[in-house]
Amino acid sequence: MGNRGSKKIDEPQQILPPEIIFEILSWLPLRSLSQMQLVCKAWQELIYDHHFIGKHMNRSNVVCYWHNVTVSSDYRQSPPKSDSFSYVHGCDGLVLLKNNSKHKYCLWNPAVRRVLELPDPHGHNHGFALSFVPSTGRYIIVAIYSDEESGALSCEVLTPGHSKMWRHLTFPDINANRQRKTEKVSLISSGGVDHCVLVLSDGKEIIREIVSLDLEAECFTVNHLPKGLFDDWETVWDLEWNGKLAFAVIIEQNLEVMILEDYKKGRWSLKKKAIRLTFLEKYKYPQENIFPLFAKNGDIWFWLKNEKILVYTIETVQIAHVIRSEAFSPENKLYVYKPSLITFEGMQPDTNMAKLRPPKFDRLFDRLS
Structure with a gap:
């Protein structure tokens, strides 16, 4: 003791x-x-x-969303000097923006109120995608553009916080003889892969190709869209479908979806997935005004032109949420995200971007009346 x-x-x-x-x-x-x-x-x-x-x-x-806005960078000036920012892409609470007034790009985290100015990419851009690469533990920005001299499609990548210059990747030359005109280029990011959907024309027929970039291996795979997949491609949307590339069209009261199940093997779903859209008949929405945006976690996000964004739950066949958004358009590529603390070396306080910070998502939800 x-x-x-x-x-x-x-x-x-x-x-x-x-x-x-x-x-x-x-x-x-x-x-x-x-x-x-x-x-x-x-x-x-x-x-x-x-x-x-x-x-x-x-x-x-806590869920937030983003689409294009215009913000006054200095309200003390008369007339006020305004910067128009366009949403380009997003990942893990990060927002890739284009300053339309200054033709500059930046990577912004609204939660920590910091922004990273990016080096200038090539001109004639067709699309950007921001993704996380698990094997490197870094984020990467992919840009698809047309070469100013040859007109050929090209690709460059940037690792924010680690590199100060864009790095060139050799893009597959699927139009070597330059006899095809590039009508449309869209970039869909899904599950560690960026899919570049190309619409080409030789004056007689329309050819659609898919060039997929594996972000870890940094290698490309080319796939052809099956012929006769859809009767009218003017009404078909390419979109992310639960981490995969898909093409969707609304026919009568159904959403018909064709999914690229394995891009490396060129394997598509055996048949189109048909999803009944009960709200079209219930609320008498004009079919030509409804556009599918993406599908995630059992929900499909639609845009009702000039009115609102609808979140439709497949299992319950009901609209779960409505987001009032008259100013939205498909070019905005709605970004739904949860805030994070991710930062990069070189980030600065977002002094002039206070009005850009989006409100909480749940405050904007209204039950459909």
Whole structure:
């Protein structure tokens, strides 16, 4: 038995296992995480780990959306000087924007209020895509453009925070003799792959090709669209369908979808998926004014022209949410995301972008009346 008068020595506190700390922190709101990262270096590294970021976003109930807006960069000027920003692409709470007034591009995180100015890409751009590459632990921006001299399609990539110049990738020359005119180019990002959908014309017929870029291997695969897939391609939309490339068209009360199941093997779904759209008949929406945007987690997102965005749940065949958005257009490529703490070296405070920060998504939801 020790002496009663001796000084008690405190035992060291037991440290929680890393996996328990991971679980606890992943449930905290974003504002609390921004404070928790200051506790110690280990917590800071954990909070900025991509696996943790993914877990936190999955558990967060805060959802935001983005499409084009115009913001006054300096309201003190008369007349005010305005910068028009266009949404280009997004990933993990990051927003790739084009400043239409200055013809510059930037990568912005509204949650942490920081922005990264990007080096100028080539002109004659057809599309950009921002993605995360697990094998490198880095984000990558892919740009498809037409070469100014030859007119051939080309590709360049940028690793934000790690490189200050765009890097060229050799794009497959599927129009070597230049006898085909490029009518349309669209870029769909899905599951670590960027799909470039090309519409070419030789004056007699329309040819559609798909050039897919594996972001980890940085190699391209070319696929041909099956002939006779759709009768009228003018009404067909290319879109992301649960991490895969798909083509969809509305026929009567159904959405018919053809999915590229395995782009490396050129394997398509055996038949078109037919999804009943009960809201078309119930609410008497004109079919020509409904456009599918993308499908994710059992929901299909539609745009009702000049009115609203509809979130349609396949299982319940009901509209789950309505987003009032008269100013939206398909060119905006609606970006639905959950905020994150992702930052890059070289980011600066977004001093002139305060009015660009989107409101909380759940405040904009209205139940369909």
